[in-house]
Amino acid sequence: GAVGKDGYRHYMEKELHEHPLVIGQTLQRMVDPATRKVVLPPLPCDLATIPRGVITACGSAYYAGMIGRYWLEEIARLPIDIDVASELRYRNPPLTPGSLGMLISQSGETADTLAALRALKAIGLPVLSVLNAEHSTMARESDLVLGTVAGPEISVASTKAFTAQLTVLACLTIAMGRARGTLDEAGEDELVTALLDLPGKAAEVFSHQADIRKMAGIVAEARDVLYLGRGSAYPVAMEGALKLKEISYIHAEAYAAGEMKHGPISLIDRTVPIVATIPSGPLFEKTLSNLQEAKARGGRLLAFTDEAGAERLSAIAEHTIALPEVHPFVTPVIQTIGVQILAYETALLKGTDVDQPRNLAKSVTVE
Numbered sequence: 017g018a019v020g021k022d023g024y025r026h027y028m029e030k031e032l033h034e035h036p037l038v039i040g041q042t043l044q045r046m047v048d049p050a051t052r053k054v055v056l057p058p059l060p061c062d063l064a065t066i067p068r069g070v071i072t073a074c075g076s077a078y079y080a081g082m083i084g085r086y087w088l089e090e091i092a093r094l095p096i097d098i099d100v101a102s103e104l105r106y107r108n109p110p111l112t113p114g115s116l117g118m119l120i121s122q123s124g125e126t127a128d129t130l131a132a133l134r135a136l137k138a139i140g141l142p143v144l145s146v147l148n149a150e151h152s153t154m155a156r157e158s159d160l161v162l163g164t165v166a167g168p169e170i171s172v173a174s175t176k177a178f179t180a181q182l183t184v185l186a187c188l189t190i191a192m193g194r195a196r197g198t199l200d201e202a203g204e205d206e207l208v209t210a211l212l213d214l215p216g217k218a219a220e221v222f223s224h225q226a227d228i229r230k231m232a233g234i235v236a237e238a239r240d241v242l243y244l245g246r247g248s249a250y251p252v253a254m255e256g257a258l259k260l261k262e263i264s265y266i267h268a269e270a271y272a273a274g275e276m277k278h279g280p281i282s283l284i285d286r287t288v289p290i291v292a293t294i295p296s297g298p299l300f301e302k303t304l305s306n307l308q309e310a311k312a313r314g315g316r317l318l319a320f321t322d323e324a325g326a327e328r329l330s331a332i333a334e335h336t337i338a339l340p341e342v343h344p345f346v347t348p349v350i351q352t353i354g355v356q357i358l359a360y361e362t363a364l365l366k367g368t369d370v371d372q373p374r375n376l377a378k379s380v381t382v383e
């Protein structure tokens with residue numbers, strides 16, 4: 017059936033506003049309300065004993081996978097190999113027997129991801145897929161599907177599917193941590209609480225939309241934009257840069273903040289704004305000192321932080337967005353909504369075709 021815009025200017029705007037809803041719906045599917053435990057369907061492998069995981073996807077789904085890697089390695093102590101599907105499919109990597117293949121896709125039809133799925137299956141790995149389209153080709157060919165309950169996504173630029181993917185990956189991490197004995201009951205409860213808190217916090221992000229629009233005024237004037245983040249905020253920076261490129265046609269590049277001094281720092285001047293994804297938490301001070309270096313070289317800083325980090329950032333940044341404070345585990349979800357809104361507001365200023373950017377297809381079914 018036809019999906020309308022419900023009074024929003026674009027599908028992308030409508031879908032941005034659906035973040036709280038789809039995170040909540042996806043959690044409802046994965047967390048038992050009575051026990052507050054993550055419940056997974058029967059798995060094609062034993063989570064307690066798998067030696068490694070391999071994650072593959074394309075585009076935004078790949079960035080979701082990168083965040084998943086940070087979580088699975090740090091919390092469940094599962095070593096992860098990750099690669100974009102177009103590389104993995106031809107690389108013939110020496111994957112450890114017994115590893116779990118994991119792929120992520122909104123459409124379930126992306127040609128490269130499907131080919132990677134088949135390559136993983138061909139070498140005998142079980143494949144778990146995080147899919148929004150539960151009746152897709154990938155769904156049929158996977159051993160297990162974990163559904164993202166995001167509903168149809170019409171905008172070519174992915175938004176709500178991404179946070180739904182993160183929600184599933186976060187739940188998978190919790191279940192893995194429990195199975196592997198790296199997460200005790202109190203730890204699990206703490207992380208589940210953080211997830212259940214997310215829909216409300218995600219809704220609060222929109223109270224910053226007018227401030228993000230001011231930030232967009234600077235971004236829209238630029239030819240190049242640098243995005244910086246560390247840890248799980250680094251793939252968020254990549255997602256922000258991709259979204260900006262896709263819909264505003266402004267060149268953007270994301271760097272791990274600690275890598276800046278190894279090259280991109282030579283780009284920095286007043287004309288290249290720096291968008292920082294810097295939530296409070298264990299990597300805050302490290303990222304802050306990278307931003308101070310950039311500032312010292314004349315860089316204009318635009319910061320996405322949270323309430324706890326806002327004062328420190330305001331001292332150096334031209335614009336600081338104090339996103340709602342959440343448990344450090346789930347900061348990438350909240351930060352993502354911020355950078356996606358920035359891309360949207362910038363595209364509005366540029367007057368581009370937000371929902372149908374040039375040269376792009378919603379689902380890339382050719383190689």
Ligand code: AGP
Pocket residue numbers: 074075076077120121122123124125126129172173174175259262378379380
């Ligand atoms: C994101 O905004 C994109 N348009 C694109 O990168 C997308 O995420 C990628 O093509 C993967 O699509 P899929 O999730 O349907 O496999």
